[in-house]
Amino acid sequence: MYDRILVPTDGESMDRVYDHALDIASQRGATVHLLYVVDDRAFLTLDERMRDDVLAELESEGASATTSATDRFAAADVETVTATARGDPADEILAYAEANDVDLVVMGTRRRNYRESMVGSVSQKVIARSDAPVLTVGLADEE
Structure with missing residues (x-):
């Protein structure tokens, strides 16, 4: 059922996300796709x-984030594919998942303040x- 698992990464505080993806992938013999999205919208001006x-x-x-994550999955004999994209992170994650026929997305989420939650x-x-x-896997809160 889960042959292709997508793990979008920003390289920060991802240990818990990697643990969950690694557990599922190793039990299923799945390939983990590690995607880093450069959000270039803020730099247009x-x-x-x-x-x-x-x-x-x-x-x-x-590149550093995906290399580090690849090493972690390789140590557990889990095959990985890495990619980098530019644009709106949600749009790029969804496009990658569709283009690569992903079976499961495993991603982190942070507690946000009210203003960020509204957006x-x-x-x-x-x-x-x-x-x-x-x-979704809860990440360490940023206080």
Whole structure:
């Protein structure tokens, strides 16, 4: 049932998410797809050179995050596929899941303040729009 598991990562505080995905993947012989999305919407007003530098830095962080996660899954003999995308995180996660026929999305969620909850979190948007089941794992609160 779960052959392809998508784990969107931002590289921060993802241990609990990885633990859940690893448990499911190792029991099912599933491949874990690790996706890092560079949210480039906030940088559209920056000077082009500055924007390029910021995006390059974020892409580097994404490569580091997916490499670190890949190492963790490889240590447990779980096959991984890595990818980086640019754009709205929820849209990119959903597009990747559809394009790769993902069976399950395992992602983190954080407690948000009232204002952020009114706008909606990435995990809320993915849950509402995903064709695949979505397992959300609470991350450490950011106080």
